[in-house]
Amino acid sequence: MKPPYEDTLLHEKLKEYFGFSSFKGNQEAVIRNVLAGRDTFVLMPTGGGKSLCYQLPALLMEGVAIVISPLIALMKNQVDAMRTFSTESGIAHFLNSSLNKSAVAQVRNDVLAGKTKLLYFAPESLTKEDNVAFLRKIKVSFYAIDEAHCISEWGHDFRPEYRRIRPIINEIGHAPLIALTATATPKVQLDIQKNLGMSEASVFRSSFNRPNLYYEIRPKNDVDRDIIRFIKQNEGKSGIVYCLSRKKVEELTELLIANGIRALAYHAGMDAQTRARNQDDFLMERVEVIVATIAFGMGIDKPDVRYVIHYDIPKSLEGYYQETGRAGRDGGEGHCLTFYSYKDIQKLEKFMQGKPIAEQEIGKLLLLETVSYAESSMCRRKTLLHYFGEDYTEDNCGNCDNCRNPKPRIDARASLKTALEALRDIGDKFKSDYLINVLTGKTTALIKSYGHHKSKWFGAGAEHDQRYWGAVLRQALILGLVDKNIENYGLISVNAKGEQFILMPTPVTITLDHDYDEQERESDSVVPVGKGGAADEELFSMLKDLRKKVAKKHGLPPFVVFQDPSLEDMSVQYPVTLEELQNITGVGVGKARRFGEEFVRLIKAYVEEKEIIRPQDMIVKSVGSKSGSKIFIIQSIDRKMDFEDIARAKDLDFDELLTEIEAIVNSGTRLDISYYIREFMDEDKADDIYLYFREDAQSDSLDEAIEELGADYTEEEIRLVRIKFICEQGN
Ligand code: ADP
Numbered sequence: 001m002k003p004p005y006e007d008t009l010l011h012e013k014l015k016e017y018f019g020f021s022s023f024k025g026n027q028e029a030v031i032r033n034v035l036a037g038r039d040t041f042v043l044m045p046t047g048g049g050k051s052l053c054y055q056l057p058a059l060l061m062e063g064v065a066i067v068i069s070p071l072i073a074l075m076k077n078q079v080d081a082m083r084t085f086s087t088e089s090g091i092a093h094f095l096n097s098s099l100n101k102s103a104v105a106q107v108r109n110d111v112l113a114g115k116t117k118l119l120y121f122a123p124e125s126l127t128k129e130d131n132v133a134f135l136r137k138i139k140v141s142f143y144a145i146d147e148a149h150c151i152s153e154w155g156h157d158f159r160p161e162y163r164r165i166r167p168i169i170n171e172i173g174h175a176p177l178i179a180l181t182a183t184a185t186p187k188v189q190l191d192i193q194k195n196l197g198m199s200e201a202s203v204f205r206s207s208f209n210r211p212n213l214y215y216e217i218r219p220k221n222d223v224d225r226d227i228i229r230f231i232k233q234n235e236g237k238s239g240i241v242y243c244l245s246r247k248k249v250e251e252l253t254e255l256l257i258a259n260g261i262r263a264l265a266y267h268a269g270m271d272a273q274t275r276a277r278n279q280d281d282f283l284m285e286r287v288e289v290i291v292a293t294i295a296f297g298m299g300i301d302k303p304d305v306r307y308v309i310h311y312d313i314p315k316s317l318e319g320y321y322q323e324t325g326r327a328g329r330d331g332g333e334g335h336c337l338t339f340y341s342y343k344d345i346q347k348l349e350k351f352m353q354g355k356p357i358a359e360q361e362i363g364k365l366l367l368l369e370t371v372s373y374a375e376s377s378m379c380r381r382k383t384l385l386h387y388f389g390e391d392y393t394e395d396n397c398g399n400c401d402n403c404r405n406p407k408p409r410i411d412a413r414a415s416l417k418t419a420l421e422a423l424r425d426i427g428d429k430f431k432s433d434y435l436i437n438v439l440t441g442k443t444t445a446l447i448k449s450y451g452h453h454k455s456k457w458f459g460a461g462a463e464h465d466q467r468y469w470g471a472v473l474r475q476a477l478i479l480g481l482v483d484k485n486i487e488n489y490g491l492i493s494v495n496a497k498g499e500q501f502i503l504m505p506t507p508v509t510i511t512l513d514h515d516y517d518e519q520e521r522e523s524d525s526v527v528p529v530g531k532g533g534a535a536d537e538e539l540f541s542m543l544k545d546l547r548k549k550v551a552k553k554h555g556l557p558p559f560v561v562f563q564d565p566s567l568e569d570m571s572v573q574y575p576v577t578l579e580e581l582q583n584i585t586g587v588g589v590g591k592a593r594r595f596g597e598e599f600v601r602l603i604k605a606y607v608e609e610k611e612i613i614r615p616q617d618m619i620v621k622s623v624g625s626k627s628g629s630k631i632f633i634i635q636s637i638d639r640k641m642d643f644e645d646i647a648r649a650k651d652l653d654f655d656e657l658l659t660e661i662e663a664i665v666n667s668g669t670r671l672d673i674s675y676y677i678r679e680f681m682d683e684d685k686a687d688d689i690y691l692y693f694r695e696d697a698q699s700d701s702l703d704e705a706i707e708e709l710g711a712d713y714t715e716e717e718i719r720l721v722r723i724k725f726i727c728e729q730g731n
């Protein structure tokens with residue numbers, strides 16, 4: 001059969017509408033399939049170019065394409081983008097709850113007038129009766145279901161409304177379907193096809209491998225410090241840190257800021273405006289790091305995110321793949337770092353307890369896959385891709401922690417044979433953990449009820465522990481000797497290739513799993529700062545002398561250079577580089593650059609001369625518990641908000657607000673409050689106070705200042721100017 005569109009014509013249209021000179025990946029094949037009127041199923045990783053797979057055919061085919069997509073924001077972006085491709089602004093529209101009556105009427109007019117080629121819906125709007133009635137009147141070219149994994153409870157983003165798509169389509173009228181998703185395990189794929197009634201669809205599956213992503217799992221011992229260090233080592237690069245709870249997001253953001261990192265928070269509990277602004281600040285690189293719940297990231301298209309950190313283990317590998325997938329979209333560096341502790345898994349299981357049993361079961365199985373991924377010392381890439389039904393055959397991917405630091409391999413030929421034989425005998429009604437319990441001889445109620453505690457396999461592998469058998473079974477799955485039942489998820493059985501192996505075992509080696517929790521060392525996770533008193537009195541007094549000298553050189557009072565707690569901290573921590581100096585209490589980037597050089601030089605010489613062994617690890621600045629408002633204050637001042645408004649928003653009186661600001665400034669953060677002083681203070685007065693601190697002050701004491709300056713100046717005025725002064729001269 002002659003293709004309905006000649007090669008050249010399709011390429012011309014691609015160029016004409018979208019300005020691209022060639023198709024990406026499977027796009028062309030997919031588009032031809034849609035144009036031929038066949039049902040089409042597209043599995044393509046995020047960024048692969050799924051939208052074009054329905055946008056281009058929609059423009060070429062007769063009638064209107066109905067596009068179903070879960071998020072209003074995504075829809076709006078796409079419609080805006082489509083309009084730029086065409087001179088006809090009615091070419092694409094969306095119909096959702098955000099439109100008023102007249103806007104809806106406009107859309108319908110355009111559709112009826114034949115101007116519209118794509119009509120976007122959220123599933124809940126599609127199911128509305130008057131929309132259905134309207135759509136019955138028009139010619140639908142095809143239905144596109146984007147983010148189709150939302151149909152499946154086994155996906156990471158189940159939306160019950162998606163289940164109603166098929167019945168509604170039946171009501172509206174028959175037309176071909178195209179379903180698209182970036183996450184489909186074989187299980188999810190089956191669900192989607194079944195639910196949409198498109199089992200016969202042509203399936204186009206792209207590889208989900210992202211060769212540039214580096215996957216790493218670390219034990220979660222001292223996670224705050226590890227994250228701070230990681231971010232500092234990657235200074236200037238954009239990164240995302242995912243946490244499971246909003247509370248953790250807020251805490252960590254604060255901790256990062258206290259440690260001199262430009263970070264912002266993002267979670268669904270924040271108001272829409274703040275969220276949009278923080279997202280924007282991240283996209284525009286006004287901040288380096290966004291700390292977020294998984295609410296952040298859908299539709300974010302920042303190509304140069306250089307790392308994605310999971311503070312907590314994700315609930316499923318689908319989620320993990322999606323979230324890590326936001327790193328390195330431009331094909332450049334993308335470091336995916338996850339902190340793992342089995343305790344987190346137990347916490348997650350506890351959270352599930354309130355949910356319906358069926359949902360709990362699913363949740364647990366998905367979680368189990370994550371545990372298996374995390375603990376395995378097999379290639380991460382291989383494990384991940386296998387999970388998505390893809391066979392990755394390289395022995396060493398060279399770009400994951402397990403491949404870069406391989407564990408010694410041990411011969412597992414005999415064990416594998418034992419496991420397969422045992423599985424064959426007990427049958428195909430059980431999950432891996434059941435088989436492992438049988439092999440290790442662990443009597444459970446379930447095993448008793450099936451009588452397998454009397455089987456010859458019971459305890460047949462007792463010389464090894466559960467972890468060992470877990471690794472053996474995982475190997476069997478990866479080698480394709482054992483199948484996982486997709487319909488009844490998680491049940492395993494020996495397949496033909498496995499039978500073959502039992503008859504004629506071939507050499508097989510495995511690596512034992514990581515035991516992250518065993519690696520957990522006793523650690524003082526966050527070292528409190530400002531413990532008071534200098535440990536090294538000699539150094540402390542040398543530093544004080546130096547401070548005097550430096551202050552003189554700059555024509556500044558010594559307290560502006562560094563305050564005493566900073567010098568004390570230096571004589572405990574012995575920072576010898578500017579980088580390390582920034583971890584000293586009260587020292588931010590600005591201060592370190594401005595005055596730090598001579599101090600670290602002195603300390604370095606001192607350390608060398610005295611052969612001092614320095615505390616090895618970086619010191620993390622902790623944040624006080626009452627500082628929930630700190631970030632808010634910093635951000636508000638950055639945005640030049642009125643102090644009264646800031647105080648009101650945080651339920652502080654003005655005096656308390658100033659105290660908070662002073663604390664922020666004294667810990668080395670630079671704030672620019674001149675906008676406020678300009679507006680609310682007499683300029684001459686402000687200059688007088690400034691001059692006092694600049695020329696006369698012996699210390700930053702407020703009482704002394706009040707005494708010296710006299711009654712013409714209020715305490716508040718003096719404090720305000722002092723803040724400005726410390727920021728400009730010191731921080
Ligand atoms: P997905 O929905 O699969 O995540 P998108 O449809 O959003 O991906 O496309 C991702 C990016 O790829 C977009 O910036 C899009 O403009 C671009 N793109 C799509 N097709 C092509 C192509 N044929 N050539 C170049 N860029 C393309």
Ligand code: MG
Nearest residue numbers: 047050051146
């Ligand atoms: Mg998309």
Ligand code: ZN
Nearest residue numbers: 379397400403
């Ligand atoms: Zn690897």
